[in-house]
Amino acid sequence: MSERNFPSKSVRAVAGTNIALVKYWGKRDAALNLPATGSLSLTLADFGSETTVRFASDAAGADGRDRVLFGGAPAEPRFAGRVQRFLDLVRDLASIELPAEVRTTNSVPTAAGLASSAAGFAALALAATRAAGLHLSPTELSALARRGSGSAARSIFGGFVEMAAGTRADGADAVARTIAGEDFWDVRLCVAITATGEKAIGSTPAMDLTARTSPYYPAWLAAVPADLDEARAAVRGRDLARLGAVAERSATRMHACALAADPSILYWNPATLAAIATVKELRAGGTAAYFTIDAGPHLKVLCAAADAPTVEAALAATPGVVRLLTLAPGPGARIVSEG
């Protein structure tokens, strides 16, 4: 299509973040961002990214590149560069060369181990492809979003989602799919934020360091398939104790593996440990609550919807917990306006 006739339109998409219950930690191919193992997550409602994209000859910034705005202000260069490289993939797919304007707002505290990149690249993949005139299937969108961030492949889908490592060299089968929709099971994730500010080391370099230097990395990889089988069966059977046990095991093994890297990667702080103790006390007192921890110091606690107030109260009373959010399962990425 001649770019002069390109039907420029502004497309806005939203996506919820997701929290992995069986973790992704390590890649089989860094260039295509292919995960070394599968993973299993829950996509969350009301907690994610909204992104608006428009390709047009007048969309570029003063430097002639894509204009990337974050929360209404020019994005910092590292984030803008990541977005621009992702837009290059979309331009290649659509055979266009036009610059884009991207406006993103996040309702996830950025880079705090709350997976803002998952929601961000899922919303960007959907908005940018539509704005470029493409209509990709959810599976194709998942493969594309993965190029931005591995966990983003899962936020294309709602509810409980399983991501496949895939075996193909081109990554076409390294995609996610819903295994149980957002209405299947009324669980909650109570997020106990235990620090403010950015995390010590981003997940991409941390995974790389772990894979290169942790003597436990091969053992970590070997354990994931059984965890996935167990988690999938637990979700299908709506068995919270079974899912919680595998989620805790997956998280603690991931952190143990990273802790054994050289230099060591330690995401936890004293409040993380205090919150873990709270979860164990809740369980000892008969409340079914199970934690997971991502590349940051915060705890995400899985429980039944009816138990969420009890879990919240206990976490709120834990020294060092600065903020609490309780989140329900949510839908996959979707377009909210186009025109």
Ligand code: DP6
């Ligand atoms: C601990 O998806 O942020 O949250 O693919 O390098 O962008 P990149 O990594 P990213 O890693 C997520 C790591 C994790 C576990 C998970 O979400 O599965």
